[in-house]
Amino acid sequence: MHASRSASHWTPDMITGQYGRTALITGGNSGIGLETARVLIRHGARVILAGRSKEGLDHAAAALRGERPDAQIATVVVDLGSLDSVERAGGHLATTETVDLLLNNAGVMNIPERRTTSDGFELTFGTNHLGHFALTAALMPALRRSPAARIVTVSAIAATWRIGRLKDLMSEERYSAMGAYAKSKRANVVFTQELARRLSDTRIEAVAVHPGSAMTNLQRHSQGALSKLVVALTSRTVMGSPEGAAWPSLYAATSPDVRSGQFIAPAGRDQTSGTPKAVPLPAGADDPAEGAFLFGESERLTGVTFPL
Numbered sequence: 429m430h431a432s433r434s435a436s437h438w439t440p441d442m443i444t445g446q447y448g449r450t451a452l453i454t455g456g457n458s459g460i461g462l463e464t465a466r467v468l469i470r471h472g473a474r475v476i477l478a479g480r481s482k483e484g485l486d487h488a489a490a491a492l493r494g495e496r497p498d499a500q501i502a503t504v505v506v507d508l509g510s511l512d513s514v515e516r517a518g519g520h521l522a523t524t525e526t527v528d529l530l531l532n533n534a535g536v537m538n539i540p541e542r543r544t545t546s547d548g549f550e551l552t553f554g555t556n557h558l559g560h561f562a563l564t565a566a567l568m569p570a571l572r573r574s575p576a577a578r579i580v581t582v583s584a585i586a587a588t589w590r591i592g593r594l595k596d597l598m599s600e601e602r603y604s605a606m607g608a609y610a611k612s613k614r615a616n617v618v619f620t621q622e623l624a625r626r627l628s629d630t631r632i633e634a635v636a637v638h639p640g641s642a643m644t645n646l647q648r649h650s651q652g653a654l655s656k657l658v659v660a661l662t663s664r665t666v667m668g669s670p671e672g673a674a675w676p677s678l679y680a681a682t683s684p685d686v687r688s689g690q691f692i693a694p695a696g697r698d699q700t701s702g703t704p705k706a707v708p709l710p711a712g713a714d715d716p717a718e719g720a721f722l723f724g725e726s727e728r729l730t731g732v733t734f735p736l
């Protein structure tokens with residue numbers, strides 16, 4: 429009954445129906461992903477924490493078990509910057525698991541110099557979009573086993589910056605740290621739109637989220653004087669907690685009011701905090717031509733054919 433109330437009153441206390449469901453959360457060892465795991469566990473879900481460091485995953489799992497000894501937690505090492513790692517982990521999970529919720533949450537931001545993943549992709553785009561593209565593709569058999577699956581991809585307000593249509597995906601023509609981030613976060617939304625279209629006659633829904641802003645490890649690369657100043661100022665004024673920043677992901681993952689293709693964000697002033705609700709998409713992000721371009725380029729770059 430709670431869950432069907434208006435989104436303007438939604439809080440995580442209203443989550444229902446998670447017993448017996450499994451949520452896989454990338455970046456589940458830290459920040460927003462860890463908070464998302466904590467709340468889903470509290471509401472009865474089994475959680476698979478996915479991350480690139482076994483030590484980090486074990487530490488997070490131990491902390492969550494310390495809070496709730498009955499928590500059902502598994503961990504899987506997956507480095508989104510390595511197609512080999514994604515294929516290995518995804519292939520294993522695809523044969524052994526039913527995944528009801530996939531939270532494509534992991535991300536990096538503000539990498540000062542252009543760097544590349546082990547596959548040679550620009551690091552921010554490679555991690556935030558291409559790694560999740562390949563992982564989602566690998567997990568499709570596990571998602572198809574669910575009676576009602578959702579893929580929630582965590583974008584950012586940077587997706588709404590006026591960067592225009594996606595191009596120069598590897599930032600070879602021009603690199604800027606936040607430009608690459610904005611591109612990757614627009615790709616998260618365009619990817620979700622294309623998934624929602626392609627999965628429209630299945631039991632799998634795709635939703636994009638932006639969490640507002642919160643002080644987490646995400647800001648660790650913001651080391652330049654200007655970046656430090658911006659982070660220091662915003663952390664005092666508009667940045668919230670990881671707990672609050674997990675609300676849009678939790679609402680998107682669990683609310684029956686959410687529809688495939690929606691973009692969920694905090695409803696408060698400047699979308700930095702507040703109760704989550706569906707907000708307008710970044711300009712043009714629902715253009716099927718851009719979705720087809722992104723899918724095509726993602727398949728070409730990764731060599732992964734998306735099994736739809």
Ligand SMILES: NC(=O)c1ccc[n+]([C@@H]2O[C@H](COP(=O)([O-])OP(=O)(O)OC[C@H]3O[C@@H](n4cnc5c(N)ncnc54)[C@H](OP(=O)(O)O)[C@@H]3O)[C@@H](O)[C@H]2O)c1
Pocket residue numbers: 454455456457458459460461478479480481484506507508509510533534535536537555582583584585638639640641642643644645646647673
């Ligand atoms: N915090 C904000 O204000 C904010 C605002 C808008 C959007 N977001 C988005 O929210 C999501 C979560 O960020 P957060 O703020 O919670 O930051 P965070 O605490 O730094 O968490 C990011 C997670 O991503 C993981 N990760 C990074 N590279 C990876 C890789 N190659 N393979 C696997 N995992 C990797 C990190 O693992 P390690 O711990 O091993 O580094 C960490 O678990 C991101 O997608 C971010 O863009 C955050």
